[in-house]
Each structure stands twice: as C-alpha cells, then as structure tokens.
Amino acid sequence: MEKSDIPRLELASFAEVNYKVPFLDVQHYPLDANYFIIKNRENHPVVDYISPNRRQFFKIFHMTAGTGVLTVGLHQYELCPGDIAFLHPDEIMSWQTTSEKTGGHFCLIHPKYFEHDGDHVLQLLRNFPYFKASKAVIRLTESQSSAVNQSFEAIVREEHAGNDDKKQAISLHLQMILLEAQRAGKNLADQTVPENYGYIYGFLSLLESAFQVRRQDDAIKLKTAGEFAEQLHVHPNYLNTLVKEHTGKTLREHIQERLLYEAKALLIQTDWDISNISYGLGFSGHAAFTSFFKKKENISPSIFRKNAIANLNR
Template identity: 70%
Template sequence: METSAIPRKKLETFAADSYKVPLLNVEHYPVTSNYFIIQNRETYPVKDYISPHRRQFYKVFHMTGGTGVLTIGLHRYEMVPNEIAFLHPDEIMSWQTTSEETRGHFCLIHPDYFGYDAEHVLHLLRQFPNFATNAAVVQLTEGQSATINGYFEAMYREDRGDNDDKKQAILLQLQLLLLESRRAGKNRVQTTVTEGYGYIYRFLSLLESAFRVQERDTYTRLKTATEFADELHVHPNYLNTLVKNQTGKTLREHIQDRLLHEAKTLLVQTDWGINEISYGLGFSGQAAFTSFFRKKTTVSPSAFRKTTLSPAHI
C-alpha cells in the first residue's frame, strides 16, 4: 500500500477523546520477579498503569471496596466491590482508579510456579473460560465475594509462612477460588474503549510484537515512531500526542524503554554474550549497545548482569 493512500487522522480530532488523570504509566514486571506474588490492597495500594502483554504472569484481582476502570485488550470494565477479574498474560491491560481507595487482593502466577507436580492446576488455569477478554470480570454475591476473599487471605498467609507444604496449600486455595468464580457465572458487561485508547493499545501491541529475540542469532529491526504510525494508518503527530497525553511519554521514549527492558531480560534470563545480545537487539555493535545501556542505567550491561545475579538479588 502506498503511503499516500493511508488515511491519516487530523491532530485536531484529539480533542474529541477525553482522558482522565493521573497518567497511566507503562509498567513492565521486574525481570527477577518471583513466580508467585500475592498482595493485599490495604498495604499495597493499586496504581494507575498500562501493562503490555508478554508479562508471562496470570493475574487474578478481587475487589472488596472502591471502584475503578479495568481495560483488557479492547474491552472496558467499570469495576465495583464484589467483583473478580482474570487477566491472561498475552493481553495488554490497564487500570484506572475512580475512588479514594481500593480494597481487596491480587495475585500473579507464573506458569513455572506449578512445576511437574502440579501440571493439572496449570492446565485448569489455562482452560479457565474467564481469562477471555470478553468474559474477564465476574460479578459475585456478597456471600461469594466473602468466600473468595477468604481464599485470598489463606493464600496470603501461606505465602508469608514457612510451612514446607505451603505451595500445596496455595494451589488448593487457588483451585477453590476458580471453582467458586466459575459457579458464580455472571460476567460483568463490558463497554467499548475510546478511539484514542484503541490507538494506544495497538501501538503497544505492535511494539511488543517487535521483540521476538528468543534464540541466538535472532535479529530484531526496531521500527521508528513514524513506521509505527504508518502501520496504524494515523499521523505520527496525532499518535504521539495521544500516547504522550495518556502515558506521559513520547513514542520514542516508549520504544527506548521497551528496548531497555528487553536488554535487561536477556542479560538476566539468558547466558548469551554481550555481543550476541547487542546483535539480537539490532545494535551496530557491542560498543553502541553498551553506550545505550549505560546512558539509560548508568552502569554497563556486564555490571548490571553481575549485580542482578549476585546472591543478594537471587
């Protein structure tokens, strides 16, 4: 398709899209995250953010108080107390708080947490119907919500305890949680996202898909901001304005942040040499990669790898 044939949205149409503050920061999970994380919202307040896919973690979020807007893919849910949400690792999601406080729990579960002895539970999670974006939020009665809250509290206590069989106890509570949610069976009605959010979603999706550095000798050619805009059939200035107003960062900043996150991931989770990582990420050589990494983190790639993999960080 010729560039001249691409319909470009005028910058002035941005005024037609309304956004709320504060900004939705784009967040990536730390490259050294535990395989199972559970938090209580009273001690771990929810933040407004957008999380791209390839998080690797399944996420379950139960609300007992407060309100907020959860967007999964292009499905938007206005959540209220006594609701539970299921987020698949491959979906872009965002959260926007609309109340003074939000109470409840959330847990993050990496597939590797289950191991060989609990593959049946992982299969149950993967087949659970509410990880579909159009059925991700389930309405609960007060009684069902109280029961599920009890399962979360039990997992929370076990996770912070020192019982030898705490993993088995956590997985048992998780299975009961899924069973109770499935029995509730009432999906929350979703609404469509704004056109502006749709562009932001598609940009982040394209940005994530650009990183497929999974094997040695795999080469990534990162697109420019203009190339991303062309793929979305929108003017670069319009897309940049949408993204900057919603996330606080420009297209170029998001591209560089994602490049840095991939570099950190490869440094920590592979044994590849610095030169191999440099090539895989599309740099002209190791010197260019080291210069980029040092500018963003103040340390060299090798120093970051050594520090992150030290006993104090494992």
C-alpha cells in the same frame, strides 16, 4: 447482592471527567519477580497504570472495597466491591481508580510456579474460560465474594507461614477461587473502547510484537515512530501527541524504554554473550549496545548482569 451485568463506560466520556493527563503510568513487570506473589490491597494500594508488555504472569484480583475502571485488551469494565478479574499474560491492560479507597487481594502466578508439581493447576489456569479480554470480569454474590476473600486470606497466611507443603495448600485455595468464580460467571457482551485508546493499544501491541527474541539468531527489526504510525494508518504527529498525552511519554521514549527492558531481560534470563545480545537487539555491535545501555543505566551491561545475578542468588 444480585448478579448483574458488569457496568461499562465509554473511555472517551469517562476520561473527560475523571482522567488527568497523563492518566496512565506505563509499568513493566519486575524482571526478578518471584513466580508467585500474593498481596493485600490495604498494604499495597492500587495505582493508575497501563501494563504494555507480555507479563508472563496470570493475574487474579478481587475487590472488597472501592471502584475502578479496568481495560483488558480492547474491552472495558467498571469494577466495584465483589468483582473478580482474570488477566491473561498476553493481554495489555490498564487500571484507573475511581474511589478514595480500595480493598481486596491480587495474586500473580508465573506458569513455572506449578510447572513440576502442579501441572493440573497450570492446565486449569490455561483452560479457564475467563482469562479472556471479553470475559475478564465476574460479579460475585455477597456469599461468593466472602468465600473468595477467605481463600485469598488463607493463601496469604500459607505464603508467609513457610510450611513445606504450602504450595499444595495454595493450589487448593486457588482452585476454590476458580470454582467460585466459575459458578458465578456469565458471558459478557463485547464492547470495544473508543478510537483514541485503540490507537494507544495498537501502538503498544505492535511494540510488543517487535520484541520476540527467543533464540540467539533472532534479531529485532525496530520500527521508527513513523513506521508504527503507518501500520496503524494514522499520521505520526497525531499518534505521538495522543500517546504523549495519555502516557506522558513520546513514541521514541516508549521504543527506547522497551528496548532497555528487553536488554535487561536477556542479560538476566539468558547466558548469551553480550555480542549476541547486541545483535539480537538490532545494534551495529557490542560498542553501540554498551554505549546505549550505559547512557540509560550509568553502568555497563556486563556489570549490570553480574550484579543482577548476584542479587537473584542471595
């Protein structure tokens, strides 16, 4: 296979033929995920989804079979066998499969995985030029794709073997993947997606920016659906219809889902008392937050935290 530009599709025209309504399942990354995950697509088939929240994970995936459309930020790519994609934690992304079968591997890498004994690998990830929306996909030659696939298979073996030095071995194979991709890589011409997807992206991006609770004295100022629409300079009814049509959920449902996800994250990942979490999430008090949480999860925030921590410590 000779190197060539990655084909790109106009989302609007593609959607008319291939997308079914709702065409994107909104998926949040699991809060209890391991810091390093490697999977084979034969055992974990690709599903159509959009990942709106900052995932914390660097993601790399390599295709050996099948086709699909990847949108990273406001840039879009049509992928086929031999392509490799690099997704930065801060980018909103979506995927649409356009073939019956898909093959290859993907890995998720949390910065903390290499934090203490692999700083050089972490710096490679942070400085790698293709973790950018406008350069996210590289087309490999057949020999390069074969080498990358062998490296992924070696990582899978190391991950399951449980050797004491497996992280060192994984980092070496990961560096070989980055090297092969960089040898093949080229800058790709920027191309923005159509206006309708731009509004969906804009809403999800604004929604994410509202959830920046990093300290106990931070407080979310949740916007209404109308305020989100105003920031995007579009009528609320139009934005709501557009988002509902393409994700299956209304603006209000997205806002509440993201609020619940943040609540779970703070309960699991911090030791803040529930009153502070209630304040940070914009509730009037402990009782209001508990009522909201129990309505959504059928369990109180305190019991959820206790159960989640117990599961993590198993």
